[in-house]
Amino acid sequence: MSAYGFEIVQTLIVDTEPDEYVKRAMSKINAAESNYLAGLVVGLRDSVLAFSMNVPGTTSKDFLGMVLVTQYFVTMKEIGALSESNPVFITHGPGTVKDIASQIRDGLLQVNTTQN
CATH class of the missing domain: 1.20.5 (Single alpha-helices involved in coiled-coils or other helix-helix interfaces)
Incomplete structure (x- = not known):
């Protein structure tokens, strides 16, 4: 050294x-x-x-949407269950889940575009 x-x-x-x-x-x-x-x-x-x-008639997009909604609610539950967590303010409603799903989808599309 x-x-x-x-x-x-x-x-x-x-x-x-x-x-x-x-x-x-x-x-x-x-x-x-x-x-x-x-x-x-x-x-x-x-x-x-x-x-x-x-x-x-179920598409992979339908299934992905269901998984995202489920994961969203699991995440909300986990954040609420943490005793040491700081307050997290998240707008909650049906539109919020749709916005999160579209943000994830857009992010995946951007990653695929940059990798190609």
Whole structure:
């Protein structure tokens, strides 16, 4: 670090190798997170397939709208449930959800345009 103008006088870290128990625990946590995410993806895929089979004439745009509305209400619930949250003022109403959906759709279109 002397090349950057620093002199190391003392370090408290002697060994960066975690204990075997910690390694196993971290591996289990990572595996559980991977399994959880895989389960979510499979569940979402299955629900999309079931929804599209049971509701004739449904487009992907209709389904995306339903997912956005659901996610909007879940987010509102989570914000309200946080005890440490600061006040958040959001205009709420049917038009708000439509505005949020169009903003997300416009954002996705802009990303696709810039990537092409």
